[in-house]
């Protein structure tokens with residue numbers, strides 16, 4: 175089955191065309207700066223495409239060239255927020271699209287772009303089966319004591335205010351790969367997985383299932399991220415609200431102006447590490463705040479899973495920044511974690527162990543592959559629906 179996978183970000187669109195049975199990638203790419211002007215003194219033309227529909231037109235030629243005379247069987251979308259309704263991948267229709275759209279306020283950087291991507295495909299190929307694969311789905315196994323906020327009960331019952339968790343497709347895929355690497359059956363695998371990309375979250379895995387995760391009602395809670403604050407005292411928002419900040423001001427400050435960008439002026443980990451190595455004190459402090467926050471979560475989740483059998487790093491930073499992994503591991507002395515400096519610095523696309531043999535638990539780097547997981551889930555959902563009575 176040939177599946178086009180679309181991962182629409184707020185300003186980017188990543189795509190892959192995959193042959194699911196063969197496990198091969200026929201085409202892949204990234205369109206960036208969607209809806210962004212040049213901001214310079216150019217001719218006033220936008221630098222990137224105007225919207226996600228225009229971005230799809232850009233990738234159309236590449237997709238067609240890769241397909242030759244074969245045709246696409248389905249499109250799979252990464253959808254970040256599935257609320258309480260969506261615990262499995264679903265075949266999309268208009269009602270499902272509207273249900274995803276109603277969740278837009280809960281994932282303001284992501285769901286609106288996911289909906290635009292779905293509508294753009296429906297317009298282009300009205301009969302194409304489309305499947306939504308949700309970031310929240312893997313975290314449906316969180317016990318209630320982990321997903322509850324200690325606020326009046328009606329906030330949950332009337333407004334769905336609870337912890338949902340995100341990056342689930344990645345955490346699930348990485349849990350399976352890590353368990354296989356260590357030769358442990360996945361349903362006996364207890365671990366802590368740190369997905370560190372532009373958005374970042376850490377998940378406690380017990381018996382192969384998610385039992386806690388650092389993102390909550392929205393993808394803002396938890397770790398220090400590229401532009402997101404992660405955890406803070408909610409009274410800060412009350413304080414700023416009383417001082418005249420609007421909800422939009424607060425949203426933008428927390429989601430777009432905070433994190434590494436707020437602390438060090440740059441949301442790209444490579445630049446922050448380079449600046450810190452060149453002696454920039456603000457960049458060094460940003461790394462200290464981010465690594466300290468993550469180390470606290472790892473310690474807590476080690477307890478939550480009853481003693482992790484592994485610590486796993488994944489996603490852009492987790493897979494590539496040996497410097498950031500070192501900063502985190504250096505704070506985990508109490509857990510007996512020891513990185514092998516040589517293994518940690520090695521670059522590879524393969525899952526690997528980067529700790530010493532005497533480390534109390536193995537530390538792994540496992541490259542994530544959300545696109546592969548989405549393609550497989552999409553093929554399964556389409557096959558299932560076509561054999562259903």
Ligand SMILES: Nc1ncnc2c1ncn2[C@@H]1O[C@H](COP(=O)(O)OP(=O)(O)O)[C@@H](O)[C@H]1O
Pocket residue numbers: 370371372373400441442443444445489490491494495
């Ligand atoms: N070689 C590298 N060294 C350090 N950080 C890297 C490297 N490559 C990518 N990153 C970091 O990974 C992050 C992006 O991760 P990614 O998983 O692609 O995020 P997202 O999917 O949220 O866009 C950025 O902070 C980037 O700086």
Ligand SMILES: CC(=O)OP(=O)(O)O
Pocket residue numbers: 254284309340341371372373374393
């Ligand atoms: C949920 C989330 O934060 O996703 P991303 O890391 O792709 O921004």
Ligand SMILES: [Mg+2]
Pocket residue numbers: 371372489
């Ligand atoms: Mg990502």
